[in-house]
Amino acid sequence: MSGAGQTGHVAGRVSGLWRYPASSLAGESLAEMAVNADGAASDRLFGLVDAATGEIARPDASAKWHGVPSIAARLAGDGGLEIRVPAGQWLPALDEAADRAVSAFLGFEASIRPFRHEGAAGAFSPRYKKAPIHLLTTASLAELKRLHPRGNPDPRRFRPNILVDMQPLPGRFPETEWIGRKIAIGELELTVADPCRRCGFTIIAQEGGVDSDADILRTLVRNNAHNLGVYCEVTRPGTVRPGDATRFIG
Known part of the structure; x- marks a missing residue:
């Protein structure tokens, strides 16, 4: 594995944080994000x-x-x-x-x-159990853009909680290679658990002028087994801020 996977190595730095207070609606950009065992607060x-x-x-x-x-x-x-x-x-x-x-x-x-x-009146059950934290890198967005030059791989299309800025790695979607690794981001520690398998949600127009694009998903199906980004389990809760380093710790 290249230096991007070495223990202690700084893979990148946080460049964006989002929570999604209402499922399927647009996310809310944050200046800092508290994360507990169940995910973003x-x-x-x-x-x-x-x-x-x-x-x-x-x-x-x-x-x-x-x-x-x-x-x-x-x-x-x-x-x-x-x-x-x-x-x-x-x-x-x-x-x-x-x-x-x-x-x-x-x-x-x-x-x-x-x-x-x-526990409020009129409440209902969600249709799926949410993953604790969804992490995405700018390197993977750059690779998607390289493979689909006419497309707009705006991170909002993919609804991450944490966007990590790192250098492009042509031919690679790097966080997909981190499955099983432990990473620290500011006060937070995560275990990278699973690749994020993409669905038709990614091709729909999004808030903020992100246009619909069916070739986004087709490109991921052909080149990364439907996947973009990763789901992470929370090993140690903490607060994350833009600029925080992302380090491998195991």
Whole structure:
């Protein structure tokens, strides 16, 4: 393995941090991110459902949900969720006005609700167990751009929690090679557990002007077994900040 995998070696530095307070909605960029054993603090507390059927939003599987990643989400100072549809205003999410705005944007009745683990009235269960931390490197984004020059591998398309800036390594998606390794990022320690297998979500237009592009996924299928980025287990909780070094510790 090259120097990028040597114990103690600085593989790169954090250049972006995101949490996703509402599943499938756009993420929230952070100046620092607290990480506990379950992942980023306040990540995926809420979800979006079809009010008539109870169906949970699945932008990867149904065109009716394709507008969802264009809806912005953030946590207010009091911890309450706020959402904003394109060209709209920020609205408290657990409010009829927010549901009306989302429904008008999507073209059917939809409602934002807390997941059941929050214990609130009207809560529901998520459709999958979230991975603790999703890490992606700029080197892998550069490799995707090399293979698909007309594409836009904007990191928001892939919804990482942590983006690590590192030098491009032509012909390689480096973090895929880190499976089983332990890394330290600031106060945080992680074990790289699994590659992140990509689905149709990556080809859909995203909030912030990220256009739809079916060749993004086709390129990953052909060149990296569907994968981009990695899922990590939390070995030691801590806070991460832009500029923090990413080091191999085992």
